[in-house]
Amino acid sequence: MAKQVKLDRTMKSNESPSFTSGFLKQLKEILTTALIVWIITAALIEGSHVPTGSMENTIKIGDFLLINKFIYGASTPRYIPLTNIQLPFFQLPAVKEPGRNDIIVFQYPGDRDKLAHDKIEFYVKRCIGVPGDKIEIDDKVVIVNDVEFTIPYNIRYIDKNILPDGYSESTIFPKGAKWNGDNYGPFVLPRKDDVIKLTLKNIEQWRTIIDREYEARVVSVKGDAILIDGVPADEYKIKKDYYFMMGDNRDDSADSRYWGLVPRDKIVGKPIVVLWSWNSEIPFSQPFKKLGSIRWDRIAKLVK
Numbered sequence: 001m002a003k004q005v006k007l008d009r010t011m012k013s014n015e016s017p018s019f020t021s022g023f024l025k026q027l028k029e030i031l032t033t034a035l036i037v038w039i040i041t042a043a044l045i046e047g048s049h050v051p052t053g054s055m056e057n058t059i060k061i062g063d064f065l066l067i068n069k070f071i072y073g074a075s076t077p078r079y080i081p082l083t084n085i086q087l088p089f090f091q092l093p094a095v096k097e098p099g100r101n102d103i104i105v106f107q108y109p110g111d112r113d114k115l116a117h118d119k120i121e122f123y124v125k126r127c128i129g130v131p132g133d134k135i136e137i138d139d140k141v142v143i144v145n146d147v148e149f150t151i152p153y154n155i156r157y158i159d160k161n162i163l164p165d166g167y168s169e170s171t172i173f174p175k176g177a178k179w180n181g182d183n184y185g186p187f188v189l190p191r192k193d194d195v196i197k198l199t200l201k202n203i204e205q206w207r208t209i210i211d212r213e214y215e216a217r218v219v220s221v222k223g224d225a226i227l228i229d230g231v232p233a234d235e236y237k238i239k240k241d242y243y244f245m246m247g248d249n250r251d252d253s254a255d256s257r258y259w260g261l262v263p264r265d266k267i268v269g270k271p272i273v274v275l276w277s278w279n280s281e282i283p284f285s286q287p288f289k290k291l292g293s294i295r296w297d298r299i300a301k302l303v304k
């Protein structure tokens with residue numbers, strides 16, 4: 001009997017490492033697969049939910065979009081999923097550069113006067129201007145390089161009133177400009193390697209852009225002197241290309257008119273098609289009503 005007990009214990013001790021080894025091997029395969037899927041998704045293609053109506057009626061609240069992330073340059077993952085932890089990333093060359101009239105998904109750079117946004121958040125807007133373009137808005141009419149901009153097919157205006165030329169909104173970009181959302185500019189979008197002459201009158205216009213390029217609060221004014229990272233400066237060389245974004249729902253869109261410009265490295269991709277669409281305001285606790293809100297006519301609809 002003693003020999004039998006000893007034999008049983010030996011068998012169990014031999015089986016235990018085998019089970020543990022098999023479990024760890026399977027876990028490793030699952031995690032490796034998940035990592036590969038995450039990297040491919042981050043680099044090439046991804047789904048995205050639309051939470052706001054700034055692109056109505058081109059893109060509706062509750063649309064789920066398929067995003068082409070390869071077209072503007074695939075990149076390694078930019079953040080850890082389900083967190084606000086940013087990752088250093090490497091971006092491959094683009095198939096094409098973002099162009100005027102493209103609908104673009106980008107990482108929100110932050111409110112006008114903030115160094116950075118407090119969370120990772122993605123917006124979708126229409127690109128109105130590319131680096132070097134002159135942007136103007138005349139009684140709600142967008143003018144780019146002295147030519148009226150193409151009117152989007154689903155453009156929407158919900159306010160018949162027009163803010164008069166000369167009336168300034170305190171929230172307008174850049175800070176201190178005597179403009180508003182209906183009468184704006186002219187403003188020339190900065191390009192990489194542009195040299196900007198800095199004065200006490202225009203430093204607030206460029207402060208946030210310079211600080212963001214340094215990723216720190218480096219601009220200060222002491223007396224009549226402008227300092228960048230503690231060094232007196234009367235000019236600044238721009239490090240990135242910048243883009244101007246607007247929503248098709250022109251009177252209800254927080255966009256470049258208010259929070260500023262989008263640097264090239266924040267551009268993520270281009271929405272291709274609507275994968276799914278329903279009323280996102282209906283809670284899942286009302287399943288029949290939720291299912292009844294499915295917009296069948298929008299599913300598989302191309303985004304343009």
